[in-house]
Amino acid sequence: MINAKLAAKSHPHHQTIVNISQSVVCGGTELLIIGGPCTVESTQQMEIVAQTLLKAPVQALRGGVYKPRTSPYAFQGMGGDGLEILAGVRSRYGIPVVTEVMSISQIPLVAESADMLQVGSRNMQNFDLLKALGQAGKPILLKRGLAATIEEFVMAAEYILSHGNPDVILCERGIRSFDNYTRNVLDLAAVAALKQITHLPVIVDPSHAVGKRELVAPMARAAVACGADGLIIECHPEPEKSVSDARQALSLEDMVSLVHSLKPVAASVGRIVGAGLEPASFCLSVA
Ligand code: PEP
Ligand code: MN
Numbered sequence: 001m002i003n004a005k006l007a008a009k010s011h012p013h014h015q016t017i018v019n020i021s022q023s024v025v026c027g028g029t030e031l032l033i034i035g036g037p038c039t040v041e042s043t044q045q046m047e048i049v050a051q052t053l054l055k056a057p058v059q060a061l062r063g064g065v066y067k068p069r070t071s072p073y074a075f076q077g078m079g080g081d082g083l084e085i086l087a088g089v090r091s092r093y094g095i096p097v098v099t100e101v102m103s104i105s106q107i108p109l110v111a112e113s114a115d116m117l118q119v120g121s122r123n124m125q126n127f128d129l130l131k132a133l134g135q136a137g138k139p140i141l142l143k144r145g146l147a148a149t150i151e152e153f154v155m156a157a158e159y160i161l162s163h164g165n166p167d168v169i170l171c172e173r174g175i176r177s178f179d180n181y182t183r184n185v186l187d188l189a190a191v192a193a194l195k196q197i198t199h200l201p202v203i204v205d206p207s208h209a210v211g212k213r214e215l216v217a218p219m220a221r222a223a224v225a226c227g228a229d230g231l232i233i234e235c236h237p238e239p240e241k242s243v244s245d246a247r248q249a250l251s252l253e254d255m256v257s258l259v260h261s262l263k264p265v266a267a268s269v270g271r272i273v274g275a276g277l278e279p280a281s282f283c284l285s286v287a
Helices: 043-054 080-093 104-113 127-133 150-162 188-197 206-210 213-225 252-268
Strands: 032-036 060-062 097-100 116-119 140-143 168-172 202-204 230-236
Touching: 032 043, 032 252, 043 060, 043 080, 043 230, 043 252, 060 080, 080 097, 080 104, 097 104, 104 116, 104 127, 116 127, 127 150, 140 150, 150 168, 150 188, 168 188, 188 202, 188 213, 202 213, 206 213, 206 230, 213 230, 213 252, 230 252
Parallel strands: 032 060, 032 230, 060 097, 097 116, 116 140, 140 168, 168 202, 202 230
Antiparallel strands: none
16 A cells, blocks of 8 residues: 555546646657657757657657766766757757756756656655755656665655646656666556556656667557556667667667557557647747
8 A cells, every 4th residue: 555645546537647738748548759869969969859750750859968877987968058959959849858857956947948857767766856846847757766666656756746746757667676688677567556556647768678779669569558658768860879878779760660660559558649740830930
């Protein structure tokens, strides 16, 4: 029994729909598919990503600018310059963007440029950050901690909800186990369980779960089959050259194929893959 007051489902049809932007939501019939590189590297990179993925279609772009790297000597992300790149593609293409916030001090700046703020696995129990995100005024994508129980995960969401933000999306991204053949173990039972015990949308990150690009597509389809409300997937114009998480990055072409392959799986569980934005409408905001 999980002691959540605000995250708990009160009846079988209790389901929160989180608005990411005016036209993009998560938790309804349509899946939320988020794609993009692990790390924002340049304007050119994000332009190609946006142009290709809008036609896939994906509904939102990802790209880290504050990166939680295992080594302090590894590239730590572009920071403010990266946020400007994200803000640029967001306004030129009208597509919402998602990026990670690692500390309380980053919240105001990130909230100006992004439509949804990501809490990374390593920060899932950074309670001061969670409390501050209760006041961020933007939806939060909360990733499951590397070794967090389902209860700890739900209670982390409860921190954000109880501090004033009702817009929380949970993200299963794999948990640590003994087998290092895959980077983590994708806990799809947790997805089904979370859908039963909470009303919050639940999405899956197969990229960080498996760590190998050839395993991403089958796990993405499995996630949709077991009831996930969406996916967040890493892809890159030149996957092998990705500055971080290169081994798990899909090419943009493979990302587009993957999105198409989700359609029959989605239909079999009563969900749909979005129709995407028409070129004419997504370019309206270009100056
Ligand atoms: C990421 O999304 O790039 C990331 C670092 O994910 P996680 O926090 O799940 O490891
Ligand atoms: Mn990554």
